[in-house]
Amino acid sequence: MKKEAVLQMKNIEKAYYGNKVLKNISLSVKAGEIHALLGENGAGKSTLMNILFGMPVIHSTGGFSGEVRLNDEIVEIKSPFDAMKLGIGMVHQEFMLIPDFTITENIKVNRETTTPNFISRTFKSKRLETLDHRAMDSDARKALDTLGMGIDEWTKVAGLPIGYMQFIEIAREIDKSGIKLLVFDEPTAVLTEGEADNLIAAIKGLAAKGIGILFITHRLEEVLQAADNITILRDGELVATRKKKETSVIELAELMVGRKIQILNKSGANNGGTDQREKAIEIKNLEVKMPGEAVKGIDLDVYKGEILGIGGLAGQGKIGIANGIMGLYESTGEVLINGQNLVLNDTKGSLRAGIAFVSEDRRGVGLLLDASIEYNIAVTTLQVKNKFLKRYGFFKQIDGRGVRQHAQQLIKDLDIRCSGSQQLTRQLSGGNQQKVCIARALTLEPNVLLVSEPTRGIDIGAKKLVLDLLLKLNKELGMTIIMTSSELVELRSICDRIVIISDGGIEGILPPEAEDREFGLMMAGEYKKLLGKEGM
Amino acid sequence: MLNNIKQEVKKYYSPSTIKRFMVDSSVPLLFIVVCLLGVYYSKLPAVFIVDTLLERITRNLFLVLALIIPVIAGLGLNFGIVIGAMAGQFAILMVKHFGIGGFPGFMLCIAISTPIAMLFGLMTARLMNKTKGQEMISSMIAGFFANGVYQFILLFLVGTLIPIKNDILVLANGVGVRNTIDLSRNGNLTYSLDNLLKLPLFQVLAAAAVIALLAMVADYHIKKRGKKASSIIQYGFKALVCLAVLVTSIAVLTSKSPVRNVKLPIVTTMVIAGLCIFNSIILKTKLGQDLRTVGQDMHIAKISGINVDRTREIAIIISTIFAAWGQIIFMQNIGTLATYGSHVQIATFSIAAILLGGASVSRATNGQAILGVILFHTLFIVSPKAGNNIFGEAQIGEFFRAFVAYGVIGVALGLHAWRKTMGGRKKKTTVVSE
Numbered sequence: 001m002k003k004e005a006v007l008q009m010k011n012i013e014k015a016y017y018g019n020k021v022l023k024n025i026s027l028s029v030k031a032g033e034i035h036a037l038l039g040e041n042g043a044g045k046s047t048l049m050n051i052l053f054g055m056p057v058i059h060s061t062g063g064f065s066g067e068v069r070l071n072d073e074i075v076e077i078k079s080p081f082d083a084m085k086l087g088i089g090m091v092h093q094e095f096m097l098i099p100d101f102t103i104t105e106n107i108k109v110n111r112e113t114t115t116p117n118f119i120s121r122t123f124k125s126k127r128l129e130t131l132d133h134r135a136m137d138s139d140a141r142k143a144l145d146t147l148g149m150g151i152d153e154w155t156k157v158a159g160l161p162i163g164y165m166q167f168i169e170i171a172r173e174i175d176k177s178g179i180k181l182l183v184f185d186e187p188t189a190v191l192t193e194g195e196a197d198n199l200i201a202a203i204k205g206l207a208a209k210g211i212g213i214l215f216i217t218h219r220l221e222e223v224l225q226a227a228d229n230i231t232i233l234r235d236g237e238l239v240a241t242r243k244k245k246e247t248s249v250i251e252l253a254e255l256m257v258g259r260k261i262q263i264l265n266k267s268g269a270n271n272g273g274t275d276q277r278e279k280a281i282e283i284k285n286l287e288v289k290m291p292g293e294a295v296k297g298i299d300l301d302v303y304k305g306e307i308l309g310i311g312g313l314a315g316q317g318k319i320g321i322a323n324g325i326m327g328l329y330e331s332t333g334e335v336l337i338n339g340q341n342l343v344l345n346d347t348k349g350s351l352r353a354g355i356a357f358v359s360e361d362r363r364g365v366g367l368l369l370d371a372s373i374e375y376n377i378a379v380t381t382l383q384v385k386n387k388f389l390k391r392y393g394f395f396k397q398i399d400g401r402g403v404r405q406h407a408q409q410l411i412k413d414l415d416i417r418c419s420g421s422q423q424l425t426r427q428l429s430g431g432n433q434q435k436v437c438i439a440r441a442l443t444l445e446p447n448v449l450l451v452s453e454p455t456r457g458i459d460i461g462a463k464k465l466v467l468d469l470l471l472k473l474n475k476e477l478g479m480t481i482i483m484t485s486s487e488l489v490e491l492r493s494i495c496d497r498i499v500i501i502s503d504g505g506i507e508g509i510l511p512p513e514a515e516d517r518e519f520g521l522m523m524a525g526e527y528k529k530l531l532g533k534e535g536m
Numbered sequence: 537m538l539n540n541i542k543q544e545v546k547k548y549y550s551p552s553t554i555k556r557f558m559v560d561s562s563v564p565l566l567f568i569v570v571c572l573l574g575v576y577y578s579k580l581p582a583v584f585i586v587d588t589l590l591e592r593i594t595r596n597l598f599l600v601l602a603l604i605i606p607v608i609a610g611l612g613l614n615f616g617i618v619i620g621a622m623a624g625q626f627a628i629l630m631v632k633h634f635g636i637g638g639f640p641g642f643m644l645c646i647a648i649s650t651p652i653a654m655l656f657g658l659m660t661a662r663l664m665n666k667t668k669g670q671e672m673i674s675s676m677i678a679g680f681f682a683n684g685v686y687q688f689i690l691l692f693l694v695g696t697l698i699p700i701k702n703d704i705l706v707l708a709n710g711v712g713v714r715n716t717i718d719l720s721r722n723g724n725l726t727y728s729l730d731n732l733l734k735l736p737l738f739q740v741l742a743a744a745a746v747i748a749l750l751a752m753v754a755d756y757h758i759k760k761r762g763k764k765a766s767s768i769i770q771y772g773f774k775a776l777v778c779l780a781v782l783v784t785s786i787a788v789l790t791s792k793s794p795v796r797n798v799k800l801p802i803v804t805t806m807v808i809a810g811l812c813i814f815n816s817i818i819l820k821t822k823l824g825q826d827l828r829t830v831g832q833d834m835h836i837a838k839i840s841g842i843n844v845d846r847t848r849e850i851a852i853i854i855s856t857i858f859a860a861w862g863q864i865i866f867m868q869n870i871g872t873l874a875t876y877g878s879h880v881q882i883a884t885f886s887i888a889a890i891l892l893g894g895a896s897v898s899r900a901t902n903g904q905a906i907l908g909v910i911l912f913h914t915l916f917i918v919s920p921k922a923g924n925n926i927f928g929e930a931q932i933g934e935f936f937r938a939f940v941a942y943g944v945i946g947v948a949l950g951l952h953a954w955r956k957t958m959g960g961r962k963k964k965t966t967v968v969s970e
Binding site for chain 1: 820821822823824825826828829832833835836837839840841842
């Protein structure tokens with residue numbers, strides 16, 4: 001049985017700077033098989049594919065261990081070009097198409113058919129050969145016909161519907177001679193449902209021709225619709241390999257999400273009787289135009305003194321909510337803070353209304369990397385509340401001493417590890433940078449704290465400290481906290497309620513103790529559908 | 537058949553396509569109007585305008601055409617052609633020193649300048665590969681820097697480290713090259729290419745139109761592509777243009793206007809035509825497709841296995857070599873080498889010219905270069921006189937053309953930046969990440 005395997009990856013391990021991201025992963029795809037690779041963001045899917053394609057990011061960080069076999073032969077893939085030569089193709093999630101080129105030109109990028117001419121013979125250079133447009137067009141035609149696409153091969157790509165672009169990507173891969181394995185990286189993420197159905201039909205057609213297909217996705221329904229076998233990754237580990245017939249959406253959801261959870265927020269005092277409690281924020285029909293994280297109409301109440309978690313997969317819109325409330329991206333709808341209407345799209349207004357924000361983009365939006373810790377802590381308050389300022393008639397000057405005293409107090413309170421309050425934030429570790437961000441937010445003395453991805457890119461010890469800090473702020477100061485995170489475990493460990501966002505809307509609200517499969521189904525956007533079907 | 541053609545005409549010449557054409561080519565259209573007004577108000581004799589214009593076009597067009605390949609390769613407008621021009625001037629100085637004149641002298645200039653330009657081009661390209669996204673400003677600054685080195689070599693090293701004893705070239709104290717060098721003395725390089733063969737312009741045009749018409753008829757019959765309505769329209773359009781040229785030429789030749797005696801330097805024109813052909817043929821090769829791919833999207837080119845940096849180097853080297861040759865053609869027409877000044881404004885004026893022709897930072901064609909040079913030089917010829925006649929002050933015309941030269945570059949760069957950010961935003965909103 002192993003002999004017909006196109007691709008075998010055995011005992012793959014990979015570490016980035018001592019941090020293991022893949023642990024002992026094995027995977028095998030047979031000719032004509034559609035194999036789904038399932039997992040949350042950060043489960044290790046991309047890293048595994050980077051290894052398969054020999055991306056520079058793998059080799060510049062010390063390579064990997066384990067072996068990759070193609071048709072039962074050990075292969076060494078050192079660059080994407082090697083992968084291409086071996087017959088491994090990839091249909092990218094973000095299209096690798098040149099809009100001003102025709103379909104043919106895009107299909108044939110750097111694989112143009114050429115005929116020798118007088119000059120190329122003289123200089124013995126392949127590069128000076130003439131392009132054979134007729135041959136290229138007929139190849140492109142053939143590839144498009146294989147996929148059942150009637151579109152003219154000389155049409156420019158610019159302006160085509162997204163579904164077509166996807167098919168052109170596929171046409172490019174199948175036009176490559178000797179294609180053995182085709183990887184689809186979340187191919188349906190940008191497609192409408194009808195387009196997705198077409199795509200899956202096309203994928204099945206390709207598999208029937210004997211090409212091995214590796215299908216990366218987190219849409220559970222599609223997996224069952226298309227795949228023969230399913231491999232599930234979680235936190236860099238292989239959780240399970242299932243045959244399609246032996247599994248269900250619910251089991252897959254459970255496998256994808258499930259893990260041990262330590263609930264830190266044990267008081268439970270905040271859980272009961274939500275109806276009578278005061279509302280800190282009321283969100284009505286909020287839409288945020290954040291590219292890649294669009295929010296498409298959300299109604300949500302946040303109660304005073306609770307920690308509300310916002311979870312969901314990347315790209316579904318969870319990040320957009322906090323950014324929308326802060327006015328960082330264009331938004332419409334209604335937001336009430338303590339019953340008062342908040343003017344949207346006005347960051348200063350949001351800050352004045354007592355909302356502080358710790359951005360998910362710590363190094364970009366969150367910090368002035370080349371400024372000192374103390375200045376970073378004071379800067380927003382200084383701008384918004386005119387604190388830390390000395391006045392001399394028309395002129396204002398920063399009150400250096402006041403800023404420093406305040407910063408030193410916070411450095412002590414939050415345990416920021418640094419050489420002093422004048423150290424540049426660029427030099428701090430991720431966890432300490434995050435604490436500086438939180439310190440700045442606290443300096444504003446906010447009523448509501450919005451925290452996005454507070455533990456992204458920081459090590460495990462520091463994660464715990466940051467979460468403990470948030471919990472402490474909530475318990476001791478009664479601060480309302482809205483925490484957005486891709487890491488469900490984190491949300492479940494400190495939040496009172498968890499909102500799961502899918503496709504720009506609220507899929508559901510769960511208590512942290514809810515079952516894994518419920519979270520899994522909600523994140524995959526299948527909860528409402530199943531709820532209707534099975535009456536769960 | 538006739539209906540087909542009507543439909544095609546409707547398709548290509550509908551109000552919306554005409555509107556788009558007007559918007560896309562607003563710059564050349566505007567300047568065509570300005571030039572015509574200038575010609576009218578300057579009240580200069582036609583023979584003067586045509587003669588001067590022709591000389592300036594043949595003198596400058598080669599340099600402007602040298603800009604096209606870097607634009608295709610996504611490097612923007614190559615201000616680095618100044619460096620190529622320096623290579624050309626080094627070669628001229630050497631040939632002057634050897635005292636070789638005439639066509640052999642000219643060819644020697646070309647031969648000597650080529651390897652120098654290749655080296656300079658490679659160095660410029662390396663710099664541009666290190667400063668991706670800021671190619672234009674880096675090539676401009678590289679030009680300023682190179683000018684410093686150029687002056688250092690010619691003013692200080694010549695006569696000290698480089699032992700040259702030549703009274704015509706070197707200053708009286710034996711160190712440094714003279715400020716102006718007359719190319720017609722000690723081996724005459726002046727008009728060494730232009731004067732090889734000169735024929736009356738309108739006779740040449742008439743002959744060319746007849747040959748083109750014959751070629752088209754032959755092509756039409758051999759290929760038998762005439763069945764497609766769109767290609768019939770294309771043939772028809774080309775034939776009309778040829779006929780128009782033919783009729784005008786005959787009209788001029790039969791008139792008694794002195795314009796009919798204006799002469800065209802045939803060899804120079806053929807060299808320029810050769811470069812036009814090169815620019816379009818290279819695009820039909822694998823290298824040309826690589827240049828286009830790199831120009832469109834470096835990232836995609838890279839993951840498709842194209843050596844992006846090497847391809848960009850080739851583009852800049854080609855452009856620099858052409859700039860060197862272009863400068864030699866330019867100098868042999870001018871006849872006097874201003875050692876420290878001739879090359880300085882070359883890039884600015886060439887770039888202004890190609891932009892006037894409707895090119896942009898990311899798109900440039902032979903046709904735009906030719907149209908741009910015609911417009912630019914018409915403006916140069918007529919604006920002082922027109923300014924004098926309209927405002928009673930020649931200086932205003934001068935101001936106007938300086939304003940045009942720099943203004944059009946500024947506008948083009950601004951437009952490019954604007955399109956880029958708009959394009960970027962579009963991309964971000966349509967392609968949902970992850």
